[in-house]
Amino acid sequence: IKLSAAASFGVGLAHSKEIILPKIDESIERELTNFLPEEWIPSVCGLCQAGCGILVRKVNGKVAGVKGNKRNEISKGALCPKGFAGLQYQFHPQRIYSPLIRKGEGGSPDSFQKIPWAQAFDLILERLIKLRTTNRTNALIIFSRRKGELEWSMARHFADVYGTPNLIEYDMPNDCLLSEAIYKTSGVKGDLSFDFSSANLIVSFGNDWLQTYRDFVSANRGYALSKTSQPDVRSKIIQIEPRYSITAMKSDRWIRCNPAAEGMAALGVVFYMISSGNYDTEFANDYIENFDDLKESISRINFDRILEITGISEMEFRYLTRELASAKPAIAIGRRTDLFSQGLILLINILTGSFNQLGGAWIIPHDDALEFNKSLDPAARSGLSKVSLSKNSLNMIKVLERIIEKDPYRVDAAFFCNVNPVYNYPELGVDAIEKIPFNVTFSNFLDETALYSDIVLPITTFFEGYEVKINYSLEANRIISACKPLILNRDVMSTADIFLALGKNIKEIQNNFLWNNSKEIYEDYVRKTFDSDPEIRARYEGYNEFEKSARSEGVLIPRREIKIDKLSFRFLKDINLDRIKVSRDTLKLIIYFPSGFNDFEGCQMPYLMDTIGSHLNSVWEFFVEVNPFTAEKYNLKGESIVYIENQDGKKITLSLKTDHSNTWQSPQTFNKGISVISDQGSGRRGSPRPWQG
Numbered sequence: 043i044k045l046s047a048a049a050s051f052g053v054g055l056a057h058s059k060e061i062i063l064p065k066i067d068e069s070i071e072r073e074l075t076n077f078l079p080e081e082w083i084p085s086v087c088g089l090c091q092a093g094c095g096i097l098v099r100k101v102n103g104k105v106a107g108v109k110g111n112k113r114n115e116i117s118k119g120a121l122c123p124k125g126f127a128g129l130q131y132q133f134h135p136q137r138i139y140s141p142l143i144r145k146g147e148g149g150s151p152d153s154f155q156k157i158p159w160a161q162a163f164d165l166i167l168e169r170l171i172k173l174r175t176t177n178r179t180n181a182l183i184i185f186s187r188r189k190g191e192l193e194w195s196m197a198r199h200f201a202d203v204y205g206t207p208n209l210i211e212y213d214m215p216n217d218c219l220l221s222e223a224i225y226k227t228s229g230v231k232g233d234l235s236f237d238f239s240s241a242n243l244i245v246s247f248g249n250d251w252l253q254t255y256r257d258f259v260s261a262n263r264g265y266a267l268s269k270t271s272q273p274d275v276r277s278k279i280i281q282i283e284p285r286y287s288i289t290a291m292k293s294d295r296w297i298r299c300n301p302a303a304e305g306m307a308a309l310g311v312v313f314y315m316i317s318s319g320n321y322d323t324e325f326a327n328d329y330i331e332n333f334d335d336l337k338e339s340i341s342r343i344n345f346d347r348i349l350e351i352t353g354i355s356e357m358e359f360r361y362l363t364r365e366l367a368s369a370k371p372a373i374a375i376g377r378r379t380d381l382f383s384q385g386l387i388l389l390i391n392i393l394t395g396s397f398n399q400l401g402g403a404w405i406i407p408h409d410d411a412l413e414f415n416k417s418l419d420p421a422a423r424s425g426l427s428k429v430s431l432s433k434n435s436l437n438m439i440k441v442l443e444r445i446i447e448k449d450p451y452r453v454d455a456a457f458f459c460n461v462n463p464v465y466n467y468p469e470l471g472v473d474a475i476e477k478i479p480f481n482v483t484f485s486n487f488l489d490e491t492a493l494y495s496d497i498v499l500p501i502t503t504f505f506e507g508y509e510v511k512i513n514y515s516l517e518a519n520r521i522i523s524a525c526k527p528l529i530l531n532r533d534v535m536s537t538a539d540i541f542l543a544l545g546k547n548i549k550e551i552q553n554n555f556l557w558n559n560s561k562e563i564y565e566d567y568v569r570k571t572f573d574s575d576p577e578i579r580a581r582y583e584g585y586n587e588f589e590k591s592a593r594s595e596g597v598l599i600p601r602r603e604i605k606i607d608k609l610s611f612r613f614l615k616d617i618n619l620d621r622i623k624v625s626r627d628t629l630k631l632i633i634y635f636p637s638g639f640n641d642f643e644g645c646q647m648p649y650l651m652d653t654i655g656s657h658l659n660s661v662w663e664f665f666v667e668v669n670p671f672t673a674e675k676y677n678l679k680g681e682s683i684v685y686i687e688n689q690d691g692k693k694i695t696l697s698l699k700t701d702h703s704n705t706w707q708s709p710q711t712f713n714k715g716i717s718v719i720s721d722q723g724s725g726r727r728g729s730p731r732p733w734q735g
Contacts, residue, residue: 064559077103086525088504092257093511113595123638127649139533148494179205179425181454190509200541205425223384227609232407238264240401243369247376248304250287300353301630305383310348320367322395331608339615347619371401404518442474464490507536508564520599524592
């Protein structure tokens with residue numbers, strides 16, 4: 043389809059005046075208009091990265107319900123609250139169905155006007171072509187969440203042939219729990235997969251994993267299996283955190299620690315394991331580089347100082363060490379915190395002798411994007427030779443800081459593909475986006491980042507587009523799932539189609555974009571996946587059988603051993619506990635995520651708002667949980683109104699929750715600590731905002 047933008051926009055560009063848009067997929071249109079009175083169609087949920095299998099109920103051609111797909115290799119028929127609320131996401135009245143251009147100040151929904159797709163592409167292409175003609179393709183940055191492999195591969199393809207090294211994989215706090223530590227110690231970009239179902243012991247340092255694990259369904263299924271799969275063995279769960287969370291409630295033992303001291307608790311466990319000799323010596327020597335030096339460094343730590351910082355008794359550390367040493371295989375899991383804490387928790391997994399083994403923690407390297415055929419022109423090669431703003435860092439905050447500081451160069455244009463940094467990092471996100479002259483957001487809603495963007499492009503949901511998902515089971519088996527459109531929506535466009543249209547309209551690179559639409563991209567991707575894996579080719583008679591299996595239940599590829607050299611923990615050798623100040627009078631604000639909001643999304647779905655405070659008998663309101671001792675000290679009582687103020691003087695008003703359940707009626711059950719749940723913001727998208735205070 044070619045649409046003329048010149049008449050409506052009137053700007054002379056270095057590309058064709060007729061915008062080439064993806065061709066209409068007539069086959070899916072025929073398929074969706076030839077329906078049965080009622081049918082259940084297998085698909086894949088796209089509201090997070092897990093890729094749970096769903097069955098979508100269609101009545102007279104219209105989507106009317108969702109349930110879990112029992113044949114799916116990932117979810118086995120289960121769904122999380124977010125999955126069940128998928129129809130509320132699809133049919134939300136605040137979804138956008140037209141490209142928008144901002145005419146006024148950023149941050150206000152009143153600043154936007156609808157424009158045609160052709161005009162939106164004309165504006166974007168003008169910027170992209172100007173960067174190419176000035177040999178500054180590296181000044182484009184693309185943020186993508188990698189919720190789907192089709193979206194990610196097309197973003198990778200466009201970034202390469204256009205010539206920017208700045209395709210940033212935007213990860214969330216619960217996506218990659220120990221990714222920085224794994225990269226620092228091994229050079230592998232990846233994360234750990236925890237085999238909850240087969241572990242004899244699960245020790246969590248502050249991770250409410252039954253509520254907030256990145257694959258919520260698999261974690262809860264693993265919990266159930268750990269208690270029931272072996273008649274004579276029931277795994278033990280130990281939860282270390284200041285708050286009596288959902289996981290603490292279901293654990294065999296809850297060990298209280300001071301707020302934000304979980305990393306120090308991990309250090310105490312490492313100290314006690316090494317000093318007492320309760321660890322797998324042979325395993326540690328095989329996996330840890332210069333282990334003797336590390337042991338010497340750990341032995342010099344002042345253990346009394348750890349007891350003071352954590353508030354955990356020596357008896358509890360002795361108990362933890364004994365359990366970890368005797369319960370192999372065992373798992374240690376933590377939250378996405380600082381590199382120091384991540385490294386210690388990774389070290390515990392090695393000391394137990396359960397690393398890269400069933401019932402333990404597996405290194406799962408980030409899959410390389412499947413590459414399409416491409417040729418790079420001189421402009422692309424020049425741009426790709428520049429240093430990336432990520433500088434091999436996996437820390438999103440550092441990337442945003444480099445944009446603000448123009449380090450190592452200025453960013454002139456940004457694409458935010460289904461990500462929302464202004465919401466996830468409120469002040470830092472706004473500062474970064476305001477330093478970029480031209481911003482484009484790909485989104486279903488006018489979210490916080492969209493409010494500060496120049497152009498907003500409406501994208502398909504998982505009910506409306508083609509996608510491929512790759513995830514890993516608890517046993518680290520690779521699962522490939524796929525989905526096709528179930529709803530026809532001509533007003534929006536998939537992210538893959540957007541990159542296809544951009545590539546087709548830049549003359550120097552259009553020979554790299556020979557597909558007609560996202561259906562052809564999908565078929566090319568799935569066929570390349572089939573052709574590239576001998577094991578898949580041996581199992582299925584042909585491409586069609588493989589593609590159908592990927593859509594109906596997912597294709598399981600057995601775990602493959604990841605060979606890594608010894609891990610280097612040099613960054614743990616210089617530990618100075620004297621620099622850590624302990625104040626009993628300072629309140630700490632800690633953010634926790636209910637299960638429906640662990641991707642910073644969900645506040646636009648009424649069903650999820652009904653679950654936001656289920657443990658408090660509280661829904662649809664802002665609230666703060668306060669320790670009873672702390673509440674008494676500040677003369678606070680349940681259901682009173684409190685204000686929380688940050689350093690800039692910004693306030694939020696919250697309802698106080700204290701005596702909400704039996705857990706609160708015994709003051710001994712809690713240490714000092716505050717947790718906040720707040721959907722402060724636009725309310726259109728996202729979940730509990732990480733308030734900066």
